[in-house]
Structures are given as C-alpha cells and as structure tokens.
Amino acid sequence: MRHLRNVIVCAIVIAVFVALFSLLRKENTPKSYEPPISETTQTVVAEKTNLEKVKLIRVVDGDTVIVRKEDGNNVRVRLIGIDTPESVNPDNSKNTVSGKTASAFLKSKMEAGKDYFLEYDVEREDKYGRTLAYLWDTDHTQSDKKYIVSHMVNAMLVNEGYATTMQIDPNVEYSKVFDEIKDDAKENKKELWTAKDTHWSQ
Numbered sequence: 126m127r128h129l130r131n132v133i134v135c136a137i138v139i140a141v142f143v144a145l146f147s148l149l150r151k152e153n154t155p156k157s158y159e160p161p162i163s164e165t166t167q168t169v170v171a172e173k174t175n176l177e178k179v180k181l182i183r184v185v186d187g188d189t190v191i192v193r194k195e196d197g198n199n200v201r202v203r204l205i206g207i208d209t210p211e212s213v214n215p216d217n218s219k220n221t222v223s224g225k226t227a228s229a230f231l232k233s234k235m236e237a238g239k240d241y242f243l244e245y246d247v248e249r250e251d252k253y254g255r256t257l258a259y260l261w262d263t264d265h266t267q268s269d270k271k272y273i274v275s276h277m278v279n280a281m282l283v284n285e286g287y288a289t290t291m292q293i294d295p296n297v298e299y300s301k302v303f304d305e306i307k308d309d310a311k312e313n314k315k316e317l318w319t320a321k322d323t324h325w326s327q
Contacts, residue, residue, distance in 0.1 A: 176242035176261060181235055186212045187227030187287060190260065192241065203255040204279045205246055206303050208291035210317065223320045227287040230316075234281070241278075246296035257296055283307050286315025 179192035182199055187209025193199050212224030235241075243258040251257055262276035280299070282288035283306045290303045311318050 173242075173244065173261070176244055178240055178242055181237050181239055181241055183237055184228065184232045184235055187224060187231050187282065189255070190231075190235070192243070200256045201254075202243065202258050202260065203251060203253075204282070205257050205259055205296050206290060206292060206299055207279050207283055207288040209282065209288045223317045226320075227282070227317065230285070230287050231278075231282065235278070246298050248296055259299065279303070280306060284310060286310040286313075286318050288317075 177194070179194050179200075179202075182191040182193055184190050185201065188204045188207055190202050190204075191199055192202055209227040210221045210224035211219045212221065212228045214220050240263065242261040242263060243256070244261060245258055248257055260278040262278060277299075279288075280303065283290065283303050290300070290307045292300045292303075310316075
C-alpha cells in the first residue's frame, strides 16, 4: 500500500514539473510581430520567414544604407516609412546639423561587414532605383531560414527621435506602428524633436 502511495506521489510530482516546464517554454517562445509599446519599441521580437540576408557596406545618411546581397551585388537601401533630415544633399543649403546627428547615430548603431535582413513591402524600388525595405538587425538565426529578429532599424530611429514618419502608399505595412512610436518620441521630446533646424513639419 505504501509503495502504491509513493508511486502516486511521484506521478503527481512529475506531472506538476512537466506542466510548469511547458508553461515556461511557452512564455519564452518568440511571438508574431505586435505593435510595440512605449519603452520596448526598439526591441520588439518577431519571427519572420520572408527576410533576405544582406551584409552592410556603409551608412549613407540617417535613412539610407548600402548593403551587399548574397549574389554579390551592392544596392542602395532607402528605409521605408521614415525620414531623417538632410545631411548629404548636393545642395548644401538643404543639409542640417540635425541630419548629420541622425546619420552619426545610425553609424554608431550599425556595423560594416555585419549581416542584416531586408523585409520588403509592396514595392521593392522607388523612382530613383533605390531598394525599399525595412531593415532588421538579428540576435539569432535558425537553420530552417526562419530568422528570430529583434531591432527593426527603421523603428529604432523613430523611437529614439532621430527620424519622423513618412508614409507613401502602397508601402505602409508598419505605418500605424511608426505613428505610435513617433507620437511617443515627440511627447517625450527625444533628440531631434527638440531641434530647430530639422525642416520637419512638426
């Protein structure tokens, strides 16, 4: 009788352990993309299967980078949905201190030679021939080409106050998310929202 009781107790303990383990595992599983909230906006986690791996060559300015694709071609990427003040315009009168600040910030956050990931919207190029994309940093990759990514560069720039939003149809996948982030950055007077030379319509 005592043996049977011990078996039952052990079974209950094991069942409780398995249930707790399953719950913890579920909580740590990456979720699908959700609109970011306040202070966590720049570190939202997403599981994506439609990303293209590229290698950063250099940052051009606050919202433009040059990357090398896996076929060996270099392309100029314009970050979708955002806009930073001018800093490399051939017409120097359009360049601003704030634009140079945004460019310097992006350069400080990105690393030449490192792998990043492009996510496309409806259109892949603009009228100037630039590739249009959301640019993701990554912390981990899986062998089945499903990339666990955190830090969308576009969102990070808006969240930190170095970029405003710029919605151009039909490429508006994250427009509501970017608007939410921008409103938060403006309310908290982050970085360029306190500047006077951005040429933004604030």
